[in-house]
Amino acid sequence: MASAAEPQRPTPLKSGIEFASADIRALQADDFANPGMLWVVRGEKLWQEPAGRDGKSCASCHGDAKAGMRGTAMRYPLLDPGTARLINLEGRIMQCRERRQQAEPLRYESDELLALTAYVAHQSRGMPVNVSIDWQNRGHFEAGRAMFYRRLGQTNLSCAQCHQDHWGKQLGPETISQGHGNAYPIYRLEWQTVGSLHRRFRSCLSGVRAEMLPYGAPEYLDLELYLAWRASGLLLETPGVRR
Numbered sequence: 001m002a003s004a005a006e007p008q009r010p011t012p013l014k015s016g017i018e019f020a021s022a023d024i025r026a027l028q029a030d031d032f033a034n035p036g037m038l039w040v041v042r043g044e045k046l047w048q049e050p051a052g053r054d055g056k057s058c059a060s061c062h063g064d065a066k067a068g069m070r071g072t073a074m075r076y077p078l079l080d081p082g083t084a085r086l087i088n089l090e091g092r093i094m095q096c097r098e099r100r101q102q103a104e105p106l107r108y109e110s111d112e113l114l115a116l117t118a119y120v121a122h123q124s125r126g127m128p129v130n131v132s133i134d135w136q137n138r139g140h141f142e143a144g145r146a147m148f149y150r151r152l153g154q155t156n157l158s159c160a161q162c163h164q165d166h167w168g169k170q171l172g173p174e175t176i177s178q179g180h181g182n183a184y185p186i187y188r189l190e191w192q193t194v195g196s197l198h199r200r201f202r203s204c205l206s207g208v209r210a211e212m213l214p215y216g217a218p219e220y221l222d223l224e225l226y227l228a229w230r231a232s233g234l235l236l237e238t239p240g241v242r243r
């Protein structure tokens, strides 16, 4: 038995899509039917759109995202060299928007930020999640791991009890997956829209009647880093589709 203190990866590693029903799998696999592709297309438009004081677009600095952003998303979250803080892809895009483009800020979970995030992450579709843990980000990794194993809420359940110990089991209408973030942002039928990984965290936390933290909370970033380590090697699927 591994102790709770020991970080574990599920074996064999399986993407969440493998636990989805046949119709959801078919939706995700077909770019013409996948509703998440609408956000990718919106993101592509925003990428080209001039904004801010100098009327710069993302493209004016980064060029063609297909080349410039390929291989980016799967390295996140990472330590931002500027602030020495952990930052995820959404955070990085918000930062570029404000500091480099000098345009009005994008809100977490806004359609614009989801679209840009989906568009940037989509450029790495098919590439393996690849974060490395070193002495600089280890504190965040440890905090994320602790949260993953902490019993939460009125039901007193941890993330690990569902996604590490009981994946593949049925929970009401759902099959519990291993809880990876490799398809995010996803289109979720229940939401009728695209949502971020932090929105999914909030759904799970509300499911166990635990306190929900704000989008982009440092605790969620730590958890995101732990999940990325745990998913290392899984291929990016953005935009995913879930029930």
Ligand code: HEC
Binding pocket: 015, 016, 017, 148, 157, 158, 159, 160, 161, 162, 163, 171, 174, 175, 176, 177, 178, 179, 180, 181, 183, 186, 200, 201, 204, 205, 207, 208, 223, 242
């Ligand atoms: C009571 C069981 C339960 C607990 C506890 C729980 N989840 Fe979930 N989680 C689910 C179910 C059910 C789903 C939807 C089906 C699926 O994708 O696993 C889900 C989905 C997810 C997904 C999306 C996977 C995908 O491929 O779309 C992630 C990520 C996730 N959970 C992370 C967490 C984290 C992090 C915690 C702890 C803060 C947590 N969950 C706590 C049951 C749980």
Ligand code: HEC
Binding pocket: 047, 056, 057, 058, 059, 060, 061, 062, 072, 092, 093, 096, 097, 100, 101, 116, 120
């Ligand atoms: C004025 C030039 C400029 C504009 C406009 C700009 N960026 Fe950036 N961006 C940069 C520079 C320079 C970096 C790398 C240095 C850094 O870390 O900030 C960067 C880094 C990034 C990264 C991280 C790349 C990596 O390899 O980790 C992403 C993602 C990104 N930008 C997205 C965007 C998006 C989306 C927009 C439009 C909303 C945008 N940027 C607008 C200059 C710009």
